[in-house]
Amino acid sequence: MECRLNSCSFLPVGRVAQFRIPVPPQLKIRGVRKPRRGKLAVTNNGPGFGKRDSNGTFPISPTNIFREEAIGAEHGEAFEAYRPNGTVEVDVDFLNERLCKRGLERIRYALKPDEAFGLIFSWDNVVADTQTLRMDAWSQLASEEGKSIPKDSETQRLMVSSGADYALWKVLCWEQAENEVERLKRRLAEIFYEELSKLQAPMEGLEDWLEALYTAGVPCAVTSSLDRQNLLAALERMGLRKYFQAVVADEDGMESIAQRFLSAAVKLDRPPSKCVVFEDDPRGITAAHNCTMKVVALIGSHPAYELVQADLAVASFSELSVINLRRLFANKGSEFMEPQKQIVQKRPSRRKLRTDTSF
Template sequence: MVESIATSSLLGHLPVYGGSSCKNVLSERKAINIYKFPFREFSFRKFVSSSSKMRLGENYKLVKCQAMELTKEAYAYREEVQIPQDFRYHIDTGIDRKPGLWPPPNKADNLGIHNPLLRQERMGCGWLAAIFEWEGVLIEDNPDIEKQAWLALSEEEGKSPPPAFILRRIEGMKIEQAISEVLCWSRDPIQLERMASRKEELYQALQGGVYGFRSGSQEFLNILMHYKIPMALVSTRPRKTLETAIDAIGIEEVFNVVVTAEDVYRGKPDPEMFVYAAQLLQYIPERCIVFGNSNQTVEAAHDARMKCVAVPSKHPMYELGAADSVIKRLDELSVVDLKNLADREFAEFRARGLELEMEPEEEDDLHATVDVDDSSW
């Protein structure tokens, strides 16, 4: 290192002393003096040389070439940038030389937003929305009332009462969808509408029009309103019934979007309700968090590429393990927890558009012949 610095510092100047070594045919190292100063002496604090100019010849050219090579080697890691005289130059941050790092991959990014601050805020994990179910999540729900309404409707229509596993299967579905696809009572649209209306009347009569918040639900809604997080309410109940219930408990201005049975064609486990709510909120599904109380909700939310928080009101906690988070009360969550949940990207969420390639099965030879020995018969 010392030799390289000393040699490279002599560019354009006369060297003081230098030497080199080489090997002969017998591989013996021999020192060769390339250049030396002639005789000099000090006289009255002055440096006096016997010759005014050195005559090195080819040796000086050799040393100069070596010094240039050492200089290139020493500064090979450094990129020299010349600034133009007009000062209209671009500052190189080194990001362009590393493809794939900028802009960072983010599904919330919107190139149509020309304001960089709004675009940066949108790409942050604080840009999220909450989608709530009604019964069993925000208000208290009695599963026995739903069961009694279905049994009363089956008795009126002269149908066999649905068993318990069928009632669990139609949980969260639209009434018309449950009657036509699961119970198979009728497929006539007029009859479906009539039976659905009658079933809702039976439910409301048994329920009595009394609504109450679940523990921690109202406090959680107030927290989300304080931080200006948009909220949507989805339910398979008719809009008139849902609006009456919202007015009864005094949360008319809480939800930005309300999706009811009239807005969708199918209920859970189809993700249509949640996808439509996200479209009305103008949020991408990956930044929407669904709050439900059943495995049908978890399945529908994940099919819609949304996160799901389960509240065990009807089912025990161990049955809701497929959810992203399981809590007893909504106020157990904080805004930081929601941001961390919205910032997570799962493998199934990144696999959009991925189609599994099935290996072609080997076709059996249908024309294969089998020789049978008739002598054994």
């Protein structure tokens, strides 16, 4: 049996979501079929999952934001498919092999190497300054609850970079009942979306960098834990919507940071090994490397010494140029050309020393 898969997202069915492998239409996986009703990969118990409210927007769920996602792909795993005799894993190597360009496309990208890359931008603190939005949301919540926020920078960094549960229990030490914690998380999400609706400007230098990539024909994607409608609305307000050919949002149902990156690579139709991720978080850097992707780290929310694992670290997008992308892959050689013959250095033959003796 041969099944053609053409979906890149979780499709909502009531309160549960059936998993479909996010691979492009040209990929074929033998022996794969849709899961039965009783065999589901992911269950979302959030209120109103997959349904819109009276205003046509998705309900705010505290699990969508202010959470710490898993890194993912620690052993090269990507997604799971279903067969009659069990599940089959689609790993990173499989995606690299199937998305590798062949034939005329290979020649085309050899002539225009910049178009062969795929750029993936993380939404948080790379496209938008969400660190400030999160801090403002925490400050307003504390003011409403009559609490105080610590002034030291390290505690504040933990607040905005960790999940809401950890921040409430371990960082701020607000001892509350479980139902009270859920109320605080929901109110925190409401405040965050109110602040997000006022967001107008992207990170400094990002628009000029995206314009340079757009001119060079380099496809770009953005990944976020926000729902698609709010994410697209924010991109429209910032004037960046046209620069992104693919969007990975909360509706795509990815379970880890690595799965978000791999889903973006599939939507861009680029092998993960030819993708460059723009991140600001060490966890995101690890996830990208697990996916065989290159990483450009943006110094800001984390100091430079925490981003040493990145292939390149910059303080601003103004420091980048398209030629930097080629240099990231310079040590890989000519991947889009035919295999090159290995040149064997021939050693010169030794001279035989002859001693002429005259008697």
